Amino acid sequence: MTSDDSSSPPNAYGGQTAGGLPGQPPTGGYPVQIPINGGNIWDPRLGAPGWAPQQPYSPPPPPVVQQTRGLSPYGMPARHSWEIPLLVIVVIITVIAYLFALLLLLTGNAGQLTLILVSAPLVVYLIRGMTYATQRLNGVKMSPTQFPEGYRMVVEAAARFGMAKVPDAYVVTGNGQINAFASGHGFRRFVVVYSDLFEIGGAARDPDALAFIIGHDVGHIAAGHVSYWRQLGMFAGSYVPILGNSLIRAQEYTADNHGFCNRPQGAPGAMSTLAAGKYLNRLVGFGEMADRAAQEKGFFVWIINAMATHPVLTWRMWALRDRSRHGKMFWRPSPPPAPIMPAPYGGYQPPKPVGYGGPPPGYGDTYQEYRPS
Template sequence: MAEPTFQPPLPSPTPGTGTATFPPGYRKSVRTHVRHPLENLCLVLVILASFVVWSVAGYEVASAIIERREPDPYAVFFLVAPLLIYFARGQLYARMRLGGVKITETQYPEAYRMLVDAAAYYGLPKLPDAYVVLGNGVINAAASGHGFRKFIFVYSDLFEIGGAARDPDALRFIIGHEVGHIAAGHTSYWRLLGISGASWIPFLGSTLSRSQEYTADNFGYAYVPQGSAGAMATLAAGKYLNRTVDVNALADRATTEKGFFVWWVNALASHPVLVWRMYALRDRRRPGRLLWRPKHRS
């Protein structure tokens, strides 16, 4: 894959050390350096829509109290969202600590070095926790937080691709992607609270989510570009067939698969559809498309 032209080349970390030669101010700027150009606009729109939703909910509850009637349950739901989000994140973190295998210097040390490298590369002041959890066939990973603690978790079926006999760079990309979510601020409680009122609105919340996924992909690509193809191949065909996937053919279809339902499926999805995502990782001259399919360019 060619180096991107919409962003300058980034220095690569020294594998296993968490270090790299950074230009002055690099650690502070890297998080905005790879952010999708439309992410902040989407974020502002969702926050504004959330403010409208909360205002309506607050007015409904206040009116119900004055009129001595039952408030609309949806209005109550939105007003207690801060507590619901807090407890949901706390429960998730507890489940990771109680049921997941924590990645440490002695437990999966190769993956731990990947985690250290990614956190150092992105300039994180504190290393996030990382866990392997039972996948039962699910190929997925995620990042979250609770209080001042940040963490990522990788399902076991996806984690398996990281062995030396398989594709460790693909796992390195996955870890870089998830740590990128943390570095970009996507796991912040206040951010989630700010968008909670409107993240459920069709197209609006999902478009913000897709822009965040492109940003996290950019973090992963900046960290280990050679791992992007293997990671996407695994997401497409699983941990056994990933080596057989022609990722260029997958990316080529982004410009040819068209129609209303193609647009519809992507518009409602929390993640960019896979062929668009692979196309964006291959063509680094322009950011990933959020709503309209990529156009073929030589």
């Protein structure tokens, strides 16, 4: 990926205002602002400088590599292999906990934990409703006229995943935090992107990374992760050490498969931004950091991953680079096999395996693809 993005010229008028003469306000007398240190004229009506003027961004075609375990044979995202088994276990535990809590309540032996479990349906409903209302009242809603590039990415991701309805999308102030999430309330679904993360598609000029992140969070919705009944069924999992967090990690790997399906070339930039922020992301060696997934080992490394709600970044980068298998859940990835040394004196050389194509841009020579046996 390069830092140049042809989706937006660097200034609004290219040195000529709509009013006719350089340096004058456009027709209608709307004031313009001239930077103190000189530079291009900027009309505030056109939005932040990194996004103005907003023109449609045409993504490059997807790579040839499609039939991997990160994607189904038909090019659609695949669920992580651990997601459904862990979900079944957590739901069974939650149902048993609900029945036991009701039994204690009926026998008059209810404690604080019992009351929490019994009131869980109402608590989950209220939290989801308040979260949605907060975004509607404070967030900047993406639309064809407001952050249209981001809005188009949401529409493209929803169409890519076969969703019947495009979810709402909001930009909220990040206060330095790099984050995004998806949620829902009733039949409504929405995506929230913090402004510091949203900027990587604007001022930081990496729209592919932003498209990967938006595809990741729209993928949570497409995979059913934000359903009220699913979240209610996972309620007791948060009280079981490691188990509940492991299910959430599996869901994150599934969402990464959606992000990769939506914009594979944006995965390195997105992970680099999560690792080092929006200013230092271009200095991160994606392949070098992914290699450390097989190098960093020890008991506490295992503990940190097992207790995390998201895959640790080194393992996550490895999974996005090595599309031959699902991301690792509990044990660190194994290093790749040693390369075959050339036979001396012109001996027999085994034929090279035939794959589906080269790696997506930004992955380098360490990219591994799935090849049928």
